[in-house]
Amino acid sequence: MTTCRLCGSAHLASVVDLGATPPCERFLTAGGLAEPEPTYPLHLQVCTECWLAQIPPLITPEETFTEYAYFSSYSASWVEHAKTFVDGAVERLGLDDSSFVVEVASNDGYLLKHVVAQQIRCLGVEPSVNVGQAARDAGVPTKTAFLSPESGRDVREEHGPADLVVANNVYAHIPDIIGFTHGLRALVADDGWVSIEVQHLLTLIQENQYDTIYHEHFQYYTVESARRALARGGLSVVDVELLPTHGGSIRLWARPDAVAGEPSERMMEILDAEKAAGLHEMSGYTEFSERVTKVRLDLNKFLTDAALEGKTVVGYGAPGKGNTLLNHCGIRPDVLRYTVDRNPYKHGRFTPGTRIPILPPERIEADKPDYVLVLPWNLRKELTAQLSFVDSWGGKLVFPIPHLEIVEVKS
Known part of the structure; x- marks a missing residue:
């Protein structure tokens, strides 16, 4: 690039x-x-x-998202996060049965099902055929399409302009950032709102969250760079919320330029925090690579020592971020025997590159390993509770990010 x-x-x-x-x-x-x-x-x-x-756009969204392995509904905390957002948006924007909500990259309907439950007209725009069908099966109207200026205009012509357009955890996934942004503007009403959730580059850098860098994510945003990107499509960011999701995300609230008004005080505070961290200049990026190397060295040392001591280590989860970590660290089944995942789509498959078997979660209790390496560390609270049973045989949890941490859990 x-x-x-x-x-x-x-x-x-x-x-x-x-x-x-x-x-x-x-x-x-x-x-x-x-x-x-x-x-x-x-x-x-x-x-x-x-x-x-x-990162360079070396793979296309069509290669990744025509059939997709990620189903949002398999995370209970993520479904609850979506419900909280919907409830808040309905109150904030005064949405009712005369409103229209569109979600871009709506996955299996994990969010829009809460809109349906409130009897608000909605539509999901989801490129993946398999997860889109799961949404339709769950009663969520879903159109199979990638968002572009053309598909955005098509939806608007068929269904009318949207009072709210939601684009959660997708704005990083598209290489044609300008075309996608024009698609958002085509969907939203002239007095409507666009809500975007995306990982915050500030926490990615500060918390060593380098495993969230992978080929599906083409870009990584500060509020400043997101503001510039949305401006290319005629949208102005007017408010920002800080969220704990994905280790630290931002929720951007944007409107068409003509009705946007002045940005909120909290948005200006976040911009000031980014500037203070050096992310509007090179100084904030220079030491990141060294801290990434330390994560790799520490994890490899732990796995090597455990193997030499005859201890068994298995993984929990098979998220995209986990595969960045496994490949960067060169981890193989000789030190991580397998990983488990709640998504049955992945059972019997193997992680890309490292080729670690993916098994059902019940395997952990059957095998009673000494350590469980938690790959979706962003769900730490949820998964610590789910895995509390490992304490019954003296097992421990291992979190690799932001730094190596071995945790005893109490059932």
């Missing part, structure tokens, strides 16, 4: 180079283990003109 995808500048600076890895959601079948497995560079850079952090 030689130019910024947002502003076109050629001034790109390296933040961290994670080598080459396979796409994080391309789980292998048993038959696929004998086949070649393509890998792609995973190198995060930042534009020193607009400060958008980005």
